[in-house]
Amino acid sequence: MSATPRIQRLLEGWGRRLPVTARSAVLFALLVLLASLGLAVRNEQLAKQAKLEQAHVQVRILAGSVAAPLAFEDNQAARDYVDALRADPMIAAAGAYRLDGTLAAGFTRGRAVLPRPNRLAAPVILDNSVIITAPVVEAGTQLGSVYLRMTVETWDRRALRYLGIGLVVLMVSLLTVVLGTSYASIAEANARLEHEIETRQKAEEALVQSQKMEAMGQLTGGVAHDFNNLLTPIMASLDMLQRRGIGTEREQRMIGAAAQSAERARVLVQRLLAFARRQPLQARAIELGDLVAGLGDLLASTCGPQIRVVVDVPATLPPVVADPHQLEMAILNLGVNARDAMEAGGSLRVTAAVTGPAGDDMAPGHYVRLDVADTGSGMDAATRARAIEPFFSTKGIGKGTGLGLSMVHGLMLQSGGAMRIDSAPGRGTVISLYMPVSDETPAEVAKPGEIAPAAANAGTALVVDDEELVRASIADMLQELGYRTVEATSAAAALEIIAAQPAFDVVVTDHLMPGISGAELALRLRDSHPQLPVVIVSGYAETEGLPTSVPRLTKPFRRDDMAALLADLA
Amino acid sequence: MAVPVQRLAASLLLAACAAAARAEAPSAGASLEYAVKANFLVRFVPFVTWPATAFVAANAPFVICIVGEDPFGSAIDEAARGRTIGPRAIVVRRTASVDAGCHLLYARKPAVLVPAPVAAALTVCDNRCEGARAMIRFAVRNGRVRFVIDPVAVQAGGLTISSKLLGLALPPEPGR
Numbered sequence: 014m015s016a017t018p019r020i021q022r023l024l025e026g027w028g029r030r031l032p033v034t035a036r037s038a039v040l041f042a043l044l045v046l047l048a049s050l051g052l053a054v055r056n057e058q059l060a061k062q063a064k065l066e067q068a069h070v071q072v073r074i075l076a077g078s079v080a081a082p083l084a085f086e087d088n089q090a091a092r093d094y095v096d097a098l099r100a101d102p103m104i105a106a107a108g109a110y111r112l113d114g115t116l117a118a119g120f121t122r123g124r125a126v127l128p129r130p131n132r133l134a135a136p137v138i139l140d141n142s143v144i145i146t147a148p149v150v151e152a153g154t155q156l157g158s159v160y161l162r163m164t165v166e167t168w169d170r171r172a173l174r175y176l177g178i179g180l181v182v183l184m185v186s187l188l189t190v191v192l193g194t195s196y197a198s199i200a201e202a203n204a205r206l207e208h209e210i211e212t213r214q215k216a217e218e219a220l221v222q223s224q225k226m227e228a229m230g231q232l233t234g235g236v237a238h239d240f241n242n243l244l245t246p247i248m249a250s251l252d253m254l255q256r257r258g259i260g261t262e263r264e265q266r267m268i269g270a271a272a273q274s275a276e277r278a279r280v281l282v283q284r285l286l287a288f289a290r291r292q293p294l295q296a297r298a299i300e301l302g303d304l305v306a307g308l309g310d311l312l313a314s315t316c317g318p319q320i321r322v323v324v325d326v327p328a329t330l331p332p333v334v335a336d337p338h339q340l341e342m343a344i345l346n347l348g349v350n351a352r353d354a355m356e357a358g359g360s361l362r363v364t365a366a367v368t369g370p371a372g373d374d375m376a377p378g379h380y381v382r383l384d385v386a387d388t389g390s391g392m393d394a395a396t397r398a399r400a401i402e403p404f405f406s407t408k409g410i411g412k413g414t415g416l417g418l419s420m421v422h423g424l425m426l427q428s429g430g431a432m433r434i435d436s437a438p439g440r441g442t443v444i445s446l447y448m449p450v451s452d453e454t455p456a457e458v459a460k461p462g463e464i465a466p467a468a469a470n471a472g473t474a475l476v477v478d479d480e481e482l483v484r485a486s487i488a489d490m491l492q493e494l495g496y497r498t499v500e501a502t503s504a505a506a507a508l509e510i511i512a513a514q515p516a517f518d519v520v521v522t523d524h525l526m527p528g529i530s531g532a533e534l535a536l537r538l539r540d541s542h543p544q545l546p547v548v549i550v551s552g553y554a555e556t557e558g559l560p561t562s563v564p565r566l567t568k569p570f571r572r573d574d575m576a577a578l579l580a581d582l583a
Numbered sequence: 584m585a586v587p588v589q590r591l592a593a594s595l596l597l598a599a600c601a602a603a604a605r606a607e608a609p610s611a612g613a614s615l616e617y618a619v620k621a622n623f624l625v626r627f628v629p630f631v632t633w634p635a636t637a638f639v640a641a642n643a644p645f646v647i648c649i650v651g652e653d654p655f656g657s658a659i660d661e662a663a664r665g666r667t668i669g670p671r672a673i674v675v676r677r678t679a680s681v682d683a684g685c686h687l688l689y690a691r692k693p694a695v696l697v698p699a700p701v702a703a704a705l706t707v708c709d710n711r712c713e714g715a716r717a718m719i720r721f722a723v724r725n726g727r728v729r730f731v732i733d734p735v736a737v738q739a740g741g742l743t744i745s746s747k748l749l750g751l752a753l754p755p756e757p758g759r
Contacts, residue, residue, distance in 0.1 A: 081747035084626040086619075090751055151629035151745070153669035 038193020042186035049182040079109040083157040092118035106162040234289030245569040249486030287420035290427040294336040298451035319358035333448040346417040347385040354389025379450040386443040392436040471495035472518030504529030524551040621659040630748035637703040648685035
């Protein structure tokens with residue numbers, strides 16, 4: 014049982030070393046034919062030689078036996094001896110000659126003739142027969158001579174002999190050609206199939222990985238979204254308690270600790286949303302060169318003195334579409350990863366160039382590729398495959414969240430780009446960020462100024478939210494900002510209130526509500542009350558039906574965020 | 584190759600003699616029969632083996648002695664002329680009595696051979712030599728010259744005769 018696979022392996026090894034092609038099979042068949050032809054020629058030579066030796070023996074026997082008859086002129090005895098050779102059908106002619114060359118006795122068969130007189134000569138092969146002569150000598154005295162003509166092999170007999178061998182050789186050659194060509198085509202098909210299987214396996218693996226990521230994204234996104242919603246009133250309430258200075262100093266400390274934890278929870282949720290591609294992005298055209306140059310110092314101080322940071326981004330790069338704050342976060346994240354991979358020091362290079370799509374998963378068009386390259390320990394294939402999974406970390410417990418690459422990956426996908434990892438153990442890691450080139454000119458962004466102080470009497474605000482806690486906290490914030498507030502539990506209720514009392518200065522509404530959504534409410538109000546500003550509060554990045562012109566506030570938020578937005582509206 | 588040699592008188596004596604006469608021109612006075620016999624005497628020599636002691640030297644001549652009456656005349660001299668047995672020339676000598684130094688003794692009258700033939704000599708007598716124990720005796724059968732070999736005498740004389748010659752000889756007459 015074990016011999017069969019071993020032989021198979023051996024054959025496969027041979028096949029690999031001697032690639033069987035149709036041409037080589039034909040060549041081999043020709044070689045077989047040539048070899049058998051050579052053998053046939055050699056065989057023929059040997060047969061002639063053997064016949065020659067046989068004729069030698071015959072002629073010597075004849076010479077010996079006719080010695081006495083020739084010496085004593087007994088022609089009858091000579092004839093008897095010569096005629097004895099008739100028994101051999103291969104002997105065409107035989108003759109005994111006297112010393113003077115005259116014929117004493119002889120016979121011929123067929124068209125053979127006896128020479129008259131006989132002349133002694135070296136044996137010759139003529140017309141498929143051996144002609145041989147010999148002197149008749151007794152005790153050193155020549156008494157006469159003999160002549161013998163022997164057929165080597167009759168033509169029909171020879172044809173019969175070679176026909177069998179020829180047929181076998183021909184069959185072998187044909188078989189070689191047929192088997193060789195079929196084997197060659199099978200081998201070729203096999204190679205094609207193996208390649209196809211390999212390709213398919215890779216595609217399947219990629220599909221499984223992407224499905225896994227998709228599922229993780231869905232789960233993470235869903236949890237993060239709900240958690241975000243829960244976090245909004247917590248933060249708002251803590252914020253309010255803190256600002257109002259409610260409670261004793263000890264209670265204030267506890268409120269502060271709770272607010273800090275809530276803030277950290279908010280950051281975590283942001284990252285999860287980023288991975289799930291659900292973070293609210295404020296993507297716009299930006300100058301990548303300016304952004305990266307501005308990060309240089311921060312990267313250097315993050316990485317420490319042991320790591321040389323080189324930022325080499327040309328100023329002539331076209332603008333790209335990205336959320337600048339998130340992109341900065343992403344680059345800093347990569348910087349931290351690089352630092353952790355280079356404990357003994359090294360260098361970190363940030364470079365950028367214009368390029369095309371880096372795979373089928375990317376839309377055609379122009380991209381700017383930003384490379385963040387380190388000279389650290391690198392990743393093996395298994396680590397590389399799982400690098401973007403959330404909570405997958407090689408840094409050890411407490412050192413990293415395992416969300417860094419996940420959120421960078423999510424950010425790039427959400428921005429219409431992609432992230433690629435090129436790494437091998439001991440060779441360092443290059444993370445490439447692909448961002449689509451924007452055809453818009455980057456707008457000058459005004460530095461946010463001082464937050465406008467809360468106006469004493471800013472006006473009347475309508476707060477629309479189906480969740481009471483969120484609604485109450487938003488109303489509370491607005492009141493602190495000097496607004497009088499009216500609350501509505503749904504968009505329909507809000508429309509009724511506005512219809513009855515149209516003197517509102519601003520409408521702050523949740524987006525996802527039963528019945529009419531916040532976006533729809535905003536669109537309706539824009540039609541009926543074009544002068545009435547509407548702010549949409551949303552935890553979702555999803556923008557279907559959400560007009561870009563409508564100001565948005567991302568959950569969770571604090572009073573200052575709200576104040577800044579309202580100041581912009583004014 | 585054993586061939587039963589049939590003895591058929593296919594040719595006439597004259598025919599045989601004519602064939603012999605073609606080879607050696609007969610001298611005047613010698614009959615055709617004796618011309619043939621003279622040739623036979625010379626041709627017996629290659630088929631017989633003499634002991635080495637029969638010759639005084641390695642290239643000593645081979646001596647044919649005609650004892651007493653010479654019926655051949657010049658025919659025997661012509662048959663022997665130019666003939667050699669290996670390195671030995673053939674010499675014909677005519678003597679009155681049996682002489683030492685002869686390798687082949689021919690006597691027409693059997694009485695000559697009766698006493699004590701010399702050692703190691705092939706003795707040949709003619710047709711009518713009953714009583715003499717010659718090793719080879721001529722005979723004429725159906726008009727052809729033939730010969731009879733006495734193997735006992737050959738063995739006694741210390742000679743060896745080739746089977747080829749024995750095969751051509753007539754069978755010895757019964758009772759002899």
